[in-house]
Amino acid sequence: MNLSKSLFFAPFLLIKAAIAGPVDLSTMQLNDGAFINPAGELVLSLNAGLPNDGVVPGATSAFITTPFAISSSSTFQATFQFRQDGTADGLTFIVHNDPRGASAIGAGGSSMGVDGGPGNNPAAISPSYAVEFDLFGGLPHPFNEIAIVKDGNANENEEIAEAISPVPLGTGQTFTAWVEHDGQTLSAFINNSNVKPAAPTIAALLPLFDLGPSVYFGFTGARGGFGSDQFIESFDLTVNGPVATVPLPFSFPLLAFGCGMLGFLGWKRKRAVAA
Ligand SMILES: [Ca+2]
Numbered sequence: 010m011n012l013s014k015s016l017f018f019a020p021f022l023l024i025k026a027a028i029a030g031p032v033d034l035s036t037m038q039l040n041d042g043a044f045i046n047p048a049g050e051l052v053l054s055l056n057a058g059l060p061n062d063g064v065v066p067g068a069t070s071a072f073i074t075t076p077f078a079i080s081s082s083s084t085f086q087a088t089f090q091f092r093q094d095g096t097a098d099g100l101t102f103i104v105h106n107d108p109r110g111a112s113a114i115g116a117g118g119s120s121m122g123v124d125g126g127p128g129n130n131p132a133a134i135s136p137s138y139a140v141e142f143d144l145f146g147g148l149p150h151p152f153n154e155i156a157i158v159k160d161g162n163a164n165e166n167e168e169i170a171e172a173i174s175p176v177p178l179g180t181g182q183t184f185t186a187w188v189e190h191d192g193q194t195l196s197a198f199i200n201n202s203n204v205k206p207a208a209p210t211i212a213a214l215l216p217l218f219d220l221g222p223s224v225y226f227g228f229t230g231a232r233g234g235f236g237s238d239q240f241i242e243s244f245d246l247t248v249n250g251p252v253a254t255v256p257l258p259f260s261f262p263l264l265a266f267g268c269g270m271l272g273f274l275g276w277k278r279k280r281a282v283a284a
């Protein structure tokens with residue numbers, strides 16, 4: 010066995026599912042009409058800018074193609090700039106472990122691209138946690154809302170938490186959103202600048218590891234009888250924490266052996282200095 014090669018590669022194998030930094034939107038899997046426009050923005054609405062804009066209900070989704078391994082101590086921080094115009098329905102940021110993987114998509118309209126359609130076709134994206142940036146909301150609940158939904162259940166009466174957005178979501182202005190998870194609590198912040206507010210707009214206790222050992226990250230967009238366009242202008246994602254659930258049969262022993270060797274060499278060196 011070539012020991013130096015093992016020592017070099019083992020740590021990289023361990024963190025291969027982690028990420029920190031900007032996501033190249035053009036590398037995401039784009040589903041059911043989501044596209045990248047000439048400005049490099051991810052456009053979630055269908056037929057954006059076309060004459061029938063606003064008439065066709067539908068949903069889109071876009072996901073980072075690779076799932077991320079997580080453990081009970083994993084956390085993530087997502088930051089994205091976006092803008093929406095129109096009246097319905099909105100977009101979500103979603104983390105999920107649906108068997109459809111990067112192809113997952115729900116129904117349009119008030120299903121927000123995460124809930125199921127009639128006859129559960131398409132199925133809701135589940136298991137999942139999503140943060141809605143919902144232009145329409147649903148009476149008696151507020152329009153212009155930010156809500157947290159679980160397992161794609163976007164029914165207005167069954168959202169896990171809801172709040173009136175502190176910024177007007179449907180005006181076409183660019184906003185920055187921060188969606189964070191500390192392992193136990195999902196929190197969402199929003200501002201009309203890139204300064205993160207001290208307090209979240211919304212938060213809910215939803216342990217990340219309850220979704221399972223790996224998750225996908227991305228967005229959904231939905232339009233209904235009233236139209237809206239949704240643009241993701243930028244997307245940064247950091248996924249932290251041990252990825253001990255990644256099945257890497259060879260790298261763990263190699264790393265353990267590598268650390269042992271480094272420890273031994275360090276001990277030898279210290280001993281030499283002491284002598
Ligand atoms: Ca809602």
Ligand SMILES: [Ca+2]
Pocket residue numbers: 146147150151154156165168171
């Ligand atoms: Ca609501």
